[in-house]
Amino acid sequence: MIDLVAFIPRAVAQGIPLLYGSTGEIITEKSGNLNLGIPGVMYVGAISGVIGSFYYEQSLTSKDDINGFLAVFIPMLCCLVGSLIMGLIYSFLTVSLRANQNVTGLALTTFGIGFGNFFGGSLIKLSGLDVPSIALSATSACFSKTLPFAGSVGWAGKLFLSYGFLAYLGIIIALVAAFIIRKTRVGLQLRAVGEDPATADSAGINVTKYKYVSTCLGCMIAGLGGLYYVMDYACGVWSNDAFGDRGWLAIALVIFTIWRSDVSIFASILFGGLYILYLYIPAGIDHMEYKELYKMIPYVVTMLVLVITSMRNRREDQPPKSLGLPYFREER
Amino acid sequence: MNSKQPLFHITKRADISKKKAITIRLIAILAALIFCGIVTVALTGDNPLSIYASIFKGAFGTARKTWVTFQNMSILLLIALALTPAFKMRFWNIGGEGQVLIGGLAAAASMIYLQDKMSNGFVILVMIFASIFAGALWGLIPAFCKAKWNTNETLSTLMMNYIATQLVAFFTVVWENPKGSGKIGIINQNTHIGWLPDVFNEYLLVILIAVIVTLRMYIYLKFTKQGFELTVVGESEQTAKYVGIDVGKVIMRTMIMSGGICGIVGLLLVGSINHTITTTIAGGQGFTAVMVSWLAKFNPLSMVLTSLLIIFLNRGAGEISTRFGLNQSFSDIITGIILFFLIGCEFFINYKIVLTHKNRESGKEEQA
Numbered sequence: 001m002i003d004l005v006a007f008i009p010r011a012v013a014q015g016i017p018l019l020y021g022s023t024g025e026i027i028t029e030k031s032g033n034l035n036l037g038i039p040g041v042m043y044v045g046a047i048s049g050v051i052g053s054f055y056y057e058q059s060l061t062s063k064d065d066i067n068g069f070l071a072v073f074i075p076m077l078c079c080l081v082g083s084l085i086m087g088l089i090y091s092f093l094t095v096s097l098r099a100n101q102n103v104t105g106l107a108l109t110t111f112g113i114g115f116g117n118f119f120g121g122s123l124i125k126l127s128g129l130d131v132p133s134i135a136l137s138a139t140s141a142c143f144s145k146t147l148p149f150a151g152s153v154g155w156a157g158k159l160f161l162s163y164g165f166l167a168y169l170g171i172i173i174a175l176v177a178a179f180i181i182r183k184t185r186v187g188l189q190l191r192a193v194g195e196d197p198a199t200a201d202s203a204g205i206n207v208t209k210y211k212y213v214s215t216c217l218g219c220m221i222a223g224l225g226g227l228y229y230v231m232d233y234a235c236g237v238w239s240n241d242a243f244g245d246r247g248w249l250a251i252a253l254v255i256f257t258i259w260r261s262d263v264s265i266f267a268s269i270l271f272g273g274l275y276i277l278y279l280y281i282p283a284g285i286d287h288m289e290y291k292e293l294y295k296m297i298p299y300v301v302t303m304l305v306l307v308i309t310s311m312r313n314r315r316e317d318q319p320p321k322s323l324g325l326p327y328f329r330e331e332r
Numbered sequence: 333m334n335s336k337q338p339l340f341h342i343t344k345r346a347d348i349s350k351k352k353a354i355t356i357r358l359i360a361i362l363a364a365l366i367f368c369g370i371v372t373v374a375l376t377g378d379n380p381l382s383i384y385a386s387i388f389k390g391a392f393g394t395a396r397k398t399w400v401t402f403q404n405m406s407i408l409l410l411i412a413l414a415l416t417p418a419f420k421m422r423f424w425n426i427g428g429e430g431q432v433l434i435g436g437l438a439a440a441a442s443m444i445y446l447q448d449k450m451s452n453g454f455v456i457l458v459m460i461f462a463s464i465f466a467g468a469l470w471g472l473i474p475a476f477c478k479a480k481w482n483t484n485e486t487l488s489t490l491m492m493n494y495i496a497t498q499l500v501a502f503f504t505v506v507w508e509n510p511k512g513s514g515k516i517g518i519i520n521q522n523t524h525i526g527w528l529p530d531v532f533n534e535y536l537l538v539i540l541i542a543v544i545v546t547l548r549m550y551i552y553l554k555f556t557k558q559g560f561e562l563t564v565v566g567e568s569e570q571t572a573k574y575v576g577i578d579v580g581k582v583i584m585r586t587m588i589m590s591g592g593i594c595g596i597v598g599l600l601l602v603g604s605i606n607h608t609i610t611t612t613i614a615g616g617q618g619f620t621a622v623m624v625s626w627l628a629k630f631n632p633l634s635m636v637l638t639s640l641l642i643i644f645l646n647r648g649a650g651e652i653s654t655r656f657g658l659n660q661s662f663s664d665i666i667t668g669i670i671l672f673f674l675i676g677c678e679f680f681i682n683y684k685i686v687l688t689h690k691n692r693e694s695g696k697e698e699q700a
Contacts, residue, residue: 034486036426089672097679102424102486103626106619107671114664121659126375240659245494255487289505296498303491310483319484330343 005155007273007280009162013233015272016167017042017243020225021250022268023174023261028218029254030181031211032194032322033094036105038222039247040112041086045223046230047116048082049075050238053139053231054123060138071142075231076224083223086112087216095211098326109247117240140236143228164232166224171265173221178262190214194320197327207327222250249275252302258309258317274298340687353681360677361641364670368645371669376656383652390651391644399535401647403605406542407597409639411621413542413549414593416630417586418471419622420553421566423478427489429618430496431470431591433611435598437500438466440609443519443526443602444507455526459603460596467595468588470496475587479580493618500611518607528604538600545593550632562586594618620667627674645670 021038028035035041053075060066090108093099119126123134144164181187192200193210201207229243230236249271256271257263278294309317369380376383391401411428418425442459450458470492477483509517520526531537553559565572565582572579602609624642628634649663 036486093672093675097676098683099675099678100626102426103623103671104675106426106622107668107675110616110619110664110671111668114661114668117661118659118665121661125657240661245497248490248494252487252491255484289502292498292502292505295501296495299491299494299498303488303495306488306491307477307481307483310477310481313481324486328344330341 003280005158008159008269010276011273012163012167012269013272014275015268015270016163016170017225017229017233017246018250018253018271019170019174019264019268020228021222021247022253022257022264023170023177024218024220024222024225025251025254026218026257026259026261026264027177027181027190027221028215029259029323030187030190030194030320031214032197032320032325032327033090033211033215034101034105034324035090035108035215035218036102036251037086037090037108037112038105038219038251039245040109040115041083041219041222042112042226042229042247042250043116043243044086044112044226045079045083045220046226046243047119047238048223049079049227050134050136050230051119051123052078053136053236054127054134057136057138058127066138066142068142068145071139075139075143075227079223079227080220083219083226084216086223087219090219091212091215094326095208095215098328101324101326116243120238120240134238136231136236138236140231143231144235164228166228166232170224170228174261174265177221178260181261191320194322197322198329201327201329207329211327222247225250249298252299255309255319256302256305259319271298274301338688340685342683342685345682345684348681356677356680357674360673361670364673367673368666368669371665372652375658376652378656386651386655387645387648390648393651397647399533401643403535403538404647405639405643406538407600407605408617408621408624408643409542409635410538410545410597410600411594411617412624412628412635412639413545413632414590414597415621416549416625416632416635417553417559417562418590419566419625420630421562421582421586423475423583423587424486425471425474425489425587425590426486426622427470427474427492427591427618428594428621429614429616430489430493431467431594432598432601432614432618433493433496433500434470435463435467435595436602436609436613437496437503437598438462438595439526439599439602440507440516440519441503447520447523447525452525456528456603459526459599463595463599463602464592465595467598468592471587471589471591471594472584475584479583497611500609500613504609504611515610516608519602519609520607526603527607528600534604537604541596541600545596546632546636553630553632558582558585623671623675627671641670642667 021042024041025035025038028038053071056070056074057066086108090104093104094101120134143166146162146164179187181190189200189205190210192203192205193207197207200210225246226243229246230238234242253264253267253271257267274297275295277297278291281290281294365384369383372378372383373380390397392398411432414431415425415428439459439462442455442462446455446458474483474485474488474492477488478485504514504516507516508514528537531540553563561572561577561582564575564577565579569579572582598614601613606613620642621639624635624638627638645666646663649666650660652658653660653662
């Protein structure tokens with residue numbers, strides 16, 4: 001039997017980057033922009049945070065005079081700025097210059113993953129400092145700090161309180177995003193832009209502004225997912241390609257949750273669990289190969305959900321109607 | 333209107349001369365190259381001229397390098413050609429990566445399981461059929477869902493990529509050689525069974541196939557009934573239905589072809605170039621090919637140029653990173669920058685900016 005108390009916290013830790021990524025992408029897609037650049041954005045978010053905290057740690061004379069606030073604030077700011085720039089590139093190309101969204105997104109992913117791996121692999125050489133590897137244990141400790149009494153309340157503490165603050169922030173952002181999209185005026189207008197920008201435009205909604213803001217905001221949120229991964233989950237150790245295909249899984253999650261970020265909280269944890277399930281299923285030493293098949297489960301499940309939702313063809317389960325299409329006012 | 337009159341407005345160009353379109357693209361490439369040069373200088377501190385010289389040396393420095401450049405270009409071109417008919421009917425096949433992988437997997441399986449059962453010629457024949465069939469099947473599944481239930485193909489083909497990747501990972505463990513190494517190693521290293529024959533040298537076969545497929549695809553899209561049908565489906569599904577084209581059938585037929593050609597690429601990667609298979613054998617080219625095809629405006633002949641440009645910079649950036657001891661991902665950054673510029677410049681080909689001020693006739697053009 002699987003040890004749930006050990007399994008669930010690890011599933012949550014795996015799920016949080018996916019939650020950030022999918023929340024960001026949901027906000028973006030609600031405005032009609034299909035941003036396939038999210039995997040790249042998450043890499044850039046992660047590496048920007050790493051660069052920030054690398055220079056911060058190098059500027060300290062000893063690891064003991066680390067300032068908890070600065071250690072969190074600097075990487076976070078770098079991460080947000082890095083992902084914002086990615087969002088601006090995407091919005092400028094697709095909204096202002098009306099480029100094809102799929103192509104722009106894929107270019108953004110190529111660029112972003114390259115950017116992450118390049119600086120991850122070359123940061124030490126470029127900075128000219130004499131350190132063996134990028135291991136940001138001191139800043140990472142600030143990120144993964146849990147509540148002081150988390151360890152003393154038994155299994156409940158382990159299940160609910162054993163995570164760094166970014167995990168809770170991710171859940172809060174997902175809830176707030178779901179509320180804003182579904183219950184507020186801003187959300188209504190955002191959905192209108194995603195469904196039918198021409199109608200929204202004639203109702204006096206600034207389509208360009210909504211597309212820009214939601215895409216950039218989405219990228220910044222997704223970038224935080226990368227930051228969580230490297231600073232909290234990976235304990236501040238950057239290794240190239242370690243983040244893997246989580247960005248694509250986040251995009252898959254958007255469909256899996258039918259564009260609802262509150263559902264994504266559970267779905268992300270579920271996917272996180274599926275992602276590491278193979279570690280917990282006894283496969284035996286002779287049959288290591290089945291682990292690889294278990295890793296396939298999230299993708300197969302997403303594929304099935306995609307097909308089933310399209311088969312049922314319910315109106316409320318469909319993607320935003322103008323998803324992937326550029327909007328050009330003069331062509332109305 | 334209570335807002336101020338804007339300084340300029342944007343209108344769609346009805347038509348643009350070929351010469352003008354090419355000039356705009358060349359300016360974009362030039363601007364991108366200058367920008368890449370600045371980035372490289374900032375990172376390495378070398379002088380710009382020697383950097384451009386390195387880029388050129390990396391791609392065409394020696395005879396061997398030149399051959400490899402053309403071989404890599406052929407692979408990328410083949411994938412782009414495979415995706416093109418699908419794109420022309422507005423079916424966003426992002427699954428080139430998976431279709432290539434599964435084709436390669438089928439080829440590798442034939443090599444491994446049939447090596448002592450058949451003669452070399454038969455093994456190769458089986459490999460060709462198996463890889464085309466596997467690639468076509470991988471393309472058909474999303475196409476079938478699209479035709480039947482209108483399932484979003486961008487996302488379904490994307491998922492198929494990872495299913496293929498995990499299948500390859502699964503068989504990597506099954507076929508592991510030697511045990512515990514985590515990789516398959518060179519298949520049939522001693523017998524060379526299933527290795528595609530060399531034509532003149534080890535590079536030319538792939539290049540020849542690319543040439544044949546390019547010409548064939550150009551003719552298919554431009555002069556055949558099927559090519560015309562898929563263009564109509566891409567332009568307007570309603571029109572297609574009205575003139576009696578079976579849209580579902582066209583989608584499935586086109587994707588079988590698209591996936592099949594990707595399968596051939598898998599065959600070439602495994603049978604001719606690498607003689608082994610890994611999960612990263614396609615190396616993200618399934619995605620790069622999407623951009624190669626789009627930048628060429630889905631014209632097979634222009635794709636020769638766009639794929640050459642991408643591979644040229646890729647190999648050049650590789651040379652720079654080797655020279656300065658930097659990470660190989662540098663080439664991805666350079667590719668990304670070039671793509672941003674080229675994607676951006678399309679705007680100035682499709683639209684023009686007209687200043688409202690003096691109502692000047694010829695709109696002013698700016699470069700992104």
